[in-house]
Amino acid sequence: MNRFAVSEHPLDAAVLENLVCDDKCGGLVTFSGIVRARSDDGRDVSGLAYEAHVELAIAEFEQIAREAGERFGECAIAIHHRIGDLVVGETAVVVVVAAAHRAATFDACRFAIDALKERAPIWKREAFVDGTTEWRENRCTDEAPG
Amino acid sequence: MNRFAVSEHPLDAAVLENLVCDDKCGGLVTFSGIVRARSDDGRDVSGLAYEAHVELAIAEFEQIAREAGERFGECAIAIHHRIGDLVVGETAVVVVVAAAHRAATFDACRFAIDALKERAPIWKREAFVDGTTEWRENRCTDEAPG
Amino acid sequence: MTVRVVAFARLRELLGFSQCEFDLPDGARVDDAWDVLVAGVPAIADLRASTRIACNGGVTEGARALRDGDELALLPPVGGG
């Protein structure tokens, strides 16, 4: 299993945690972005469809992990993003960070998910219970899921 | 399974995540504190022994969760701490926070583990490879694990 | 020369393809390829400012000269996470 992946298969945070954790690891922070039943503008969501430029997205994940290491010190990072059709409650993205101390793990994990939402070539189409769909851009820095 | 627990049984982050996540949940942050092979002062650790005033510790976890909700808005929190003898690589504590948006999940999770380390009536005795042992107090705010 | 264009999300839907090969005159630049696409689907014209274009895996400028076999990826504003 690679630390950086874009896949149609369901994500498993425990698998990523095992990828990054060794006996120097004292803190482990996992962020999971989950498909919510209600969109930011209050509409009832039936599901999401994600697509990605897979090669570029994985390169971006690797770059984000390098930058996190430079900013927050030595840490091990894994990032997996799901593509395809997801229903409410499914996990769209998992970011896992392991380090000796917890401050770096929190900082690096938050940096990584923020950077992913800002830069990674991944797109999301919301499907609503009323049958309509809409492409959603990450305009602000705190949209969910992710 | 209760959201707040102190137990001799191995911890399972996935169980806690299921406790807190519903269809309003867009972000989920999990912190795991893990027994490291090396102590903060550089000695080789063979394991840790934790003990707790269980009743008071659980009451403290509940109080911390209430305070997190007041500070960071509506979020669902679960905190489990292990007691007894742990070896290197085992998980000593898991803090899980679910909320609609990720900023609150990160903030509340970090607040909760910081508060736990500062206040919860739990004690840790490090056992070293050289056969000695030492009670460890949380003097600073970023000791690992936890 | 022949250039492959891959499109994503809203641009994929408007253009009606995920990937397609185009014949372009020698000396064509990235902007020329875009103009060819707009000629076919005028509705995408307004999206140029918000679209990043990658050539062979790296984001590039409109003035970049294309070569036979290049792959252009049209990247609308992202929405991952």
Next chain:
Amino acid sequence: MTVRVVAFARLRELLGFSQCEFDLPDGARVDDAWDVLVAGVPAIADLRASTRIACNGGVTEGARALRDGDELALLPPVGGG
């Protein structure tokens, strides 16, 4: 009256018990119970400043008057997480 004392971590080891019942005179306060413990194990005397004491599940003050059946928990500086 009888008061139960429960001790943790370093204090547990120094006192030699996890929990023990003590007979105290009527009117005894939390500080009096501590003094009885110090009389038995002088090595704990210096730990008073860093020790919180809980009575029946809530952290309390040294001046609190004890009642028959109270449980005192001796809480050294914590190390959880």
